[in-house]
Amino acid sequence: MIRVNNLTKRFDDVSVLRDISLSVEPGEFIALLGPSGSGKTTLLRIIAGLEFQDEGEVLVDGRDVSGLSVRDRQVGFVFQHYALFRHMTVAQNVGFGLSVRKRNRPPKREIEARAQELLRLVQLDGLGKRYPSQLSGGQRQRVALARALAIEPKLLLLDEPFGALDAKVRKDLRRWLRDLHRQMGLTSIFVTHDQEEALELADRVVVMDHGVIEQIGTPEEIYMEPATPFVSHFVGETNHLPDGLHVRPHDLRIVEEGGEAVLVDNVFRKGGVWRVEGVLSGTGEIVEIDLDAGSPAPQPGATIRVQPLRSKSFGG
Numbered sequence: 001m002i003r004v005n006n007l008t009k010r011f012d013d014v015s016v017l018r019d020i021s022l023s024v025e026p027g028e029f030i031a032l033l034g035p036s037g038s039g040k041t042t043l044l045r046i047i048a049g050l051e052f053q054d055e056g057e058v059l060v061d062g063r064d065v066s067g068l069s070v071r072d073r074q075v076g077f078v079f080q081h082y083a084l085f086r087h088m089t090v091a092q093n094v095g096f097g098l099s100v101r102k103r104n105r106p107p108k109r110e111i112e113a114r115a116q117e118l119l120r121l122v123q124l125d126g127l128g129k130r131y132p133s134q135l136s137g138g139q140r141q142r143v144a145l146a147r148a149l150a151i152e153p154k155l156l157l158l159d160e161p162f163g164a165l166d167a168k169v170r171k172d173l174r175r176w177l178r179d180l181h182r183q184m185g186l187t188s189i190f191v192t193h194d195q196e197e198a199l200e201l202a203d204r205v206v207v208m209d210h211g212v213i214e215q216i217g218t219p220e221e222i223y224m225e226p227a228t229p230f231v232s233h234f235v236g237e238t239n240h241l242p243d244g245l246h247v248r249p250h251d252l253r254i255v256e257e258g259g260e261a262v263l264v265d266n267v268f269r270k271g272g273v274w275r276v277e278g279v280l281s282g283t284g285e286i287v288e289i290d291l292d293a294g295s296p297a298p299q300p301g302a303t304i305r306v307q308p309l310r311s312k313s314f315g316g
């Protein structure tokens, strides 16, 4: 459905996107994941038509859309700071995209009916007459989503849509968005720097750093088979063992002999496991180990020996 080919973008001679290529299948939910400044938003804005590339192309259904305006691209977008119109009611906000259409503008009554329907969909029926200031943050984000969906976009683009909300609301909205995405058969791309959000929501994750794609894969692939040291560090927690081994905290186990000696510094309960924090005697590197909470917890000050069950090394 979407193909991005060899995209390059510079701001004042600084490359913020370098040779980005990516394809998105119809119905996919894609996460762009990376640290601040990695180029996620710029890529999303170029796909939306809000920003233009220096080189490369964006194809939608096989057609080069580089010359098309935002409106003609039929994309819906929700940005963290893309505020609702304060002087308009919730229902008017939702109907906005349809009411400003130059071509095929539906009659007023139809727009109102469509807004009602969408408010029901985002579970805000009955609130159409309120103003944005009379809603909670989570409700506002759902209105923003309803507004984006009103134009029946081919593609939904979301930039940190739940960034400003507290953890619990975020989690609820996340789940709800995933269901909505499926129900409506949407194709969506969302930007996040929150790995948990990316792994939980996305069919595939695009991990970016410094304007390049480090890896594209399913959440499982990204977590279990990180392609680069950057991905291994950025997604999930990673320990460095001598010999260049990268090991997840839950992939270490305690052994009687052999392995690496670790001086235990701190032990605490982390959900269903003991999280042991310590220092590798050999290298002085900090290690984090997760142990089954059913097993006895090592004591701070003790020296234990650990061995990886599974590890990854990166050549070079």
Ligand SMILES: Nc1ncnc2c1ncn2[C@@H]1O[C@H](COP(=O)(O)OP(=O)(O)OP(=O)(O)O)[C@@H](O)[C@H]1O
Pocket: 011, 012, 016, 034, 035, 036, 037, 038, 039, 040, 041, 042, 043, 193
């Ligand atoms: N209009 C602009 N003019 C100049 N530089 C820009 C402009 N927009 C973005 N940049 C720079 O491009 C780089 C990528 O920014 P971008 O917003 O795409 O990153 P991001 O990964 O979305 O980061 P964040 O998670 O902080 O939003 C940054 O270094 C940013 O400072």
